[in-house]
Amino acid sequence: MSGQFGMYPFIISSLWVTVIALLLAGPVCLLSAIHLTQYARPIVLRIMHPVIDILAGIPSVIFGVWGVLAIVPFVGDHIGPLFGKSITGYSILSGGLVLAVMIIPFILNILIEVFRTIPEELTEVTLSLGATHWMVIKHVLLRKAFPGIISAFSLGLSRAFGETIAVLMVVGNVTRIPTGALQPGYPLPALIANNYGEMLSIPRYDSALMLAALVLLVIVILFNIISRWLIFRVERNT
Amino acid sequence: MTGKAKINIEHLDLYIGKQHILKDVSTQIPEKKITVILGPSGCGKTTLLKSLNRLTDLYSNVKVSGKIFIEGEDILHTNMDITEIRKRMGLLSQRPYPLPMNIFNNVAYGLRISGRTNKIVLRKRVQHYLELVNLWDEVKDRLHDPASSLSIGQQQRLCLARGLSVDPDIILADEPTSALDPISSEVVEKKFIDLKSQYTVVVVTHSLQQARRIADYAIFMYLGEIIEQGPASEFFSDPKEELTKSYLKGLFN
Numbered sequence: 001m002s003g004q005f006g007m008y009p010f011i012i013s014s015l016w017v018t019v020i021a022l023l024l025a026g027p028v029c030l031l032s033a034i035h036l037t038q039y040a041r042p043i044v045l046r047i048m049h050p051v052i053d054i055l056a057g058i059p060s061v062i063f064g065v066w067g068v069l070a071i072v073p074f075v076g077d078h079i080g081p082l083f084g085k086s087i088t089g090y091s092i093l094s095g096g097l098v099l100a101v102m103i104i105p106f107i108l109n110i111l112i113e114v115f116r117t118i119p120e121e122l123t124e125v126t127l128s129l130g131a132t133h134w135m136v137i138k139h140v141l142l143r144k145a146f147p148g149i150i151s152a153f154s155l156g157l158s159r160a161f162g163e164t165i166a167v168l169m170v171v172g173n174v175t176r177i178p179t180g181a182l183q184p185g186y187p188l189p190a191l192i193a194n195n196y197g198e199m200l201s202i203p204r205y206d207s208a209l210m211l212a213a214l215v216l217l218v219i220v221i222l223f224n225i226i227s228r229w230l231i232f233r234v235e236r237n238t
Numbered sequence: 239m240t241g242k243a244k245i246n247i248e249h250l251d252l253y254i255g256k257q258h259i260l261k262d263v264s265t266q267i268p269e270k271k272i273t274v275i276l277g278p279s280g281c282g283k284t285t286l287l288k289s290l291n292r293l294t295d296l297y298s299n300v301k302v303s304g305k306i307f308i309e310g311e312d313i314l315h316t317n318m319d320i321t322e323i324r325k326r327m328g329l330l331s332q333r334p335y336p337l338p339m340n341i342f343n344n345v346a347y348g349l350r351i352s353g354r355t356n357k358i359v360l361r362k363r364v365q366h367y368l369e370l371v372n373l374w375d376e377v378k379d380r381l382h383d384p385a386s387s388l389s390i391g392q393q394q395r396l397c398l399a400r401g402l403s404v405d406p407d408i409i410l411a412d413e414p415t416s417a418l419d420p421i422s423s424e425v426v427e428k429k430f431i432d433l434k435s436q437y438t439v440v441v442v443t444h445s446l447q448q449a450r451r452i453a454d455y456a457i458f459m460y461l462g463e464i465i466e467q468g469p470a471s472e473f474f475s476d477p478k479e480e481l482t483k484s485y486l487k488g489l490f491n
Contacts, residue, residue, distance in 0.1 A: 128325075129400065130321045
């Protein structure tokens with residue numbers, strides 16, 4: 001122990017897990033929101049609303065247990081062999097999958113509100129120009145909703161990046177720079193949760209963990225600044 | 239009625255859920271005239287307007303029965319493409335709803351989706367329609383600014399230009415001046431009078447003064463029924479029904 005610490009593997013693991021979660025959850029949420037607000041009968045939305053709220057209220061440790069029981073074996077037994085690899089299933093991909101399911105209700109809830117607050121008259125006037133319903137969605141509603149979509153995704157991103165326990169339970173926690181989604185990782189929040197209070201006998205370990213927490217905070221703030229900037233740019237142009 | 243009927247509505251009934259909104263509405267809307275639909279709020283005049291281009295399809299709890307003929311074609315029971323029917327009618331709503339695009343594209347959008355994408359043609363057409371609504375001089379140097387940067391009155395004229403751009407032959411206007419200042423209202427009203435040489439205009443309003451100024455044909459609705467209708471000169475000077483008389487006197491609104 002030379003008192004030297006590196007944070008690179010943890011930051012990379014966190015980014016991997018977050019990006020996978022957002023890539024999986026984003027399209028699902030966007031398409032679901034469009035379906036629920038534009039195509040489905042009103043009763044479907046009325047049923048789905050409480051379902052989404054309940055999903056959002058499930059404690060994250062439950063998602064973690066579900067991940068260990070269902071996702072980890074699934075990734076280990078089916079996804080791994082698909083790429084010719086023999087793995088345990090504790091991996092970045094499992095973390096991303098569990099996280100995706102966890103952030104879906106948050107993103108979806110906001111997206112539904114975003115689409116519902118667009119005045120119906122905008123749809124009506126666009127239809128009367130001879131547009132089809134799909135053109136209305138593609139050319140008008142998505143553009144109108146863009147700032148809201150960015151807000152929803154950035155909230156999901158921040159939640160995913162900071163989520164600790166559910167990811168920690170399925171991601172493997174191996175201190176190595178991951179080079180693929182099927183390898184185990186060790187995200188920043190898991191590092192802090194696993195080690196703070198445990199390893200403090202090692203000199204300067206607590207300072208290193210404090211720095212890790214700061215890095216976590218700064219990255220989340222950066223995400224938010226970038227999304228604000230995107231929203232600002234779009235609103236100026238429409 | 240004088241002149242040819244453009245739209246012929248026969249026994250139109252419309253329910254929203256269990257509410258009976260339009261009750262056995264039958265009327266004829268004359269071609270190339272301004273028809274004004276009058277009545278207190280909640281009488282179904284906006285609903286009647288929206289059923290003319292089947293925007294009522296958007297809501298699953300709306301049930302429509304009856305017939306609406308536009309130049310002989312029953313648009314409620316037709317194999318024709320609904321977007322083709324809608325393209326024949328320009329819609330102007332109560333408040334302006336510009337598309338989330340720049341000024342130029344707001345007018346060009348309707349042209350683009352109907353397949354006119356040649357840049358030079360687009361420019362000419364956009365200029366033509368913006369001139370038609372007296373907006374060109376105000377916006378010609380800022381065509382690429384967002385439409386939302388215009389004043390409300392300018393936005394409403396932009397929306398009128400957008401509606402005209404797809405070359406409709408009917409203009410449906412739902413209280414088009416209720417959110418506008420007096421000067422913009424006057425511009426829009428005058429525009430309607432200019433436009434009636436080429437278009438059939440249907441205006442919903444609850445402003446009696448406006449109706450008197452622009453109407454050629456008037457329809458008075460109350461609680462979902464047509465109480466009285468006729469050429470504007472007769473309708474305003476010599477109403478037959480008691481309800482119409484008291485409405486015209488301003489006894490209720």
